[in-house]
Amino acid sequence: MTDFSECLRAAIHATPERPVMEFKGRVFTAGELATYGDALIAMIEAAGVPEDAAIGIILRNRPIHAAVVQGLVAMRRPITTIYSMQSAQAIAADLDASRFAVVVADQEDWSEPVAAAARRNNTVAIALDLGAESAVELVGEPVETISADYRRIVPEPGIEILSSGTTGTPKRILFPYRMLIRAVESITYGRGSETLSADIVTLPFTGIGGMCGVVAQPLVARYSALLEKFNVPEFVDAARRLRPTLLSGPPTIPRMLMDANVAPEDLSSVRYWYGGGSPFPPELQDEFEERYGIRTIWAYGATEFCGTVISWTIDLDREYRQAKRGAVGKALPGVELRVVDVQTHTVLTPGKAGYLEALIPAIRPDWIRTTDIVEIDVDGFVWHHGRGDGAILRGGFKILPEKVAEALLVHPAVLDACVVGLADRRLGEVPAAAVMLRDNALSVTEPMLIEHVRTLLPANHVPARICILPELPRTTSLKIDLSAVRYRIELEMGAENDAPAVNSA
Known part of the structure; x- marks a missing residue:
């Protein structure tokens, strides 16, 4: 595959009648x-948008x-992704700072602050609306002259993708685009014929995982049920109807399904769950497999790597599942790995x-x-020990923190x-913790959880506070938002407290 965009363009138009x-x-x-894609390209070209202009x-x-x-x-037009899950004022500020030549957004996101920006x-403002007579159309009056200082790539x-933002502001x-072949490799590696089964898409398009799926979909020719946001009823309905053999997603989804x-029987067609994004504790994998008969195939990747x-x-699962229990796998073909000392490198x-x-x-x-702490054994298997x-x-x-979280997750x-x-x-x-309880466990208290951790870990690992929340704050990629968790814990403790009062030994 010498030119990714050219191959994608051919795949998009190859079988127009195929669902x-x-x-x-x-x-x-x-x-x-x-x-829809062709209509947008025609509109951009008609507006005289330069080829190096980033399309927000x-x-x-x-x-x-x-x-x-x-x-x-497919047409090699540069893209910059923008989160929709933020206020109109924040989006407008981004547009002011970035100075895009073109911004494309759903009709509902063209609020007055965004349109004014x-x-x-x-x-050039373009709205997307499947309910309108024209699904792709200009917003407001045509732009006569694009600003000279527009954002260039x-x-x-290429495409500018936002990092997950688990530890701070997304970057x-x-x-x-030449690197996007890794998106296809990440999705198809080691899956064999399972890749061709129907898919249920839950990852947000703004993240690397979701974006890899978007650009790879025409090339792998996999029918997809798209969920705007993960929810159990819609997910289960799609699984019943489409009978997929392989599904994917972060460990949050198996937790919520259980x-x-x-x-x-609702998931009886599924043989493998392929995932990543955060650790999937072996105990949870065992529980998931025991209940549903689904084997978990885990992976590690990052935005910086353009995938897995x-x-x-x-x-590998068939041969090494028990012997390498807890590992995240081995390097993909064409990838070399090594471990360096934290201080001396x-x-x-x-x-x-x-x-x-x-x-x-x-x-x-x-x-x-x-900054991920790992170890690699003599056989090339990698164990992830946190950040x-x-x-x-x-x-x-x-x-x-992952070690303490693992101890909490052992609690039923x-x-x-x-x-x-x-x-x-x-x-x-x-350390301070936030937990989300199972629906039938509302009588569990903070002291009970602190005592539980105390029985499993050294005293200095026991959290100073454990806040029980209805749900844990998450980023758009369903990873836990560490900054938001810290804020919620501090709110629970009370802004007047300079330091935790519980278990400060």
């Missing part, structure tokens, strides 16, 4: 989706949004923990360092858990 996607009861053919898209998980992204990539910046076209990372007591770099495969031998580095020639020629930059230093003792009443560090006047930092 490719369903959304809220409506089925879309490849030809329908291609028409306020993305939602809707078929027409997938269609215009595919159309833009487009007018201020001489931006040079020297080659935009640029991927040239907590909702979804009947095993480490993964289990179906064949010297390369470590197998079995020693440190920062993960990856060499991915398709992305860049040098090693890419992460080095998230370590909590409690009186000089380093605590990995806990559905999900997150641990963050809070400033402490005496100890520097202390």
Whole structure:
């Protein structure tokens, strides 16, 4: 595949009559989706938009949004993604700061503050609306002259994707289109014929996982049921009707399916659950498999890698499942991995923990360092031990939040858990946790959970506070939002408290 955009363009228009996607009861053919993308391209060209201009898209998980992204990539038009899950004022501020030549958004996102920002910046404003006579149309008066200082993506076209924002403000990372072949490789690697079964799409298009799925879909020719946002009833309905053999998503979804007591027969066609984004504790994997007979195939990736770099495969699962229990898999073909010391950055031998580095020639020629703590064994299997930059230093003792969260997840009443560090006047930092309980476990209290952790971990690992929340705050990619969790815990503690009062030993 020498030119990704050219191959995508051919795939989009290859079989126009083929049904490719369903959304809220409506089925879309490849030809329908291609028409939306073609209409947008024609509108951009008619407006005289320069080829290096970044096209800002306020993305939602809707078929027409997938269609215009595919159309833009196929024609090598640069894209910058914009979160729709923010206020109109925040979107307007982004438009003012970025000065896009073109902004594409759903009709409902063209609020007055956003439209005013487009007018201020001489931006070509385009609305998407499947309910309108013309699904792709200009907003307001045509722009006569595009501002000279519009946002450019040079020297080659690509897509700017927002990072997950689990530890702070999301940042935009640029991927040239030539790198998007990794999106297809990430989705198809190690799955064999299972790749061809129907899919249920839940990942948001604004993240790397969702975007990989959008651009790969025409090339892998996989029929998809698109969910605007994950919810159990719609997901289960699609699973019953489409009978997929392989599904994917973060561990949040299996947790929610089990907590909702979804009947095993509703998922009886599913043989494998392929996921990543955050750790899937082995105990939860066992519970999921025991209840539904679904094997979990886990992976590790990041926005910086343009997809997955480490993964289990179906064949690896058959051979090593018990022997390598808890690992996130092995390096994908074409990817080299190593572990370096956290302080000295010297390369470590197998079995020693440190920062993960990856060499991915398709992305860049040098090693890419992460702050993820891993170890790699002599067989090349990788164990993920959390984020080095998230370590909590409690009186000089380093605590990995993931280790404390894992202990909380062992408790039968806990559905999900997150641990963050809070400033402490005496100890520097202390761990604090937020948990979401299972529906039938509302009588569980904070002291009970603290005592539970105390029985499993050293005293300095026991959280100073454990806040029980109705649900954990999440980013658009369903990862737990650490900044929001910290804020919620601090609210629970009371703004007047300088330091936690519980278990500060």
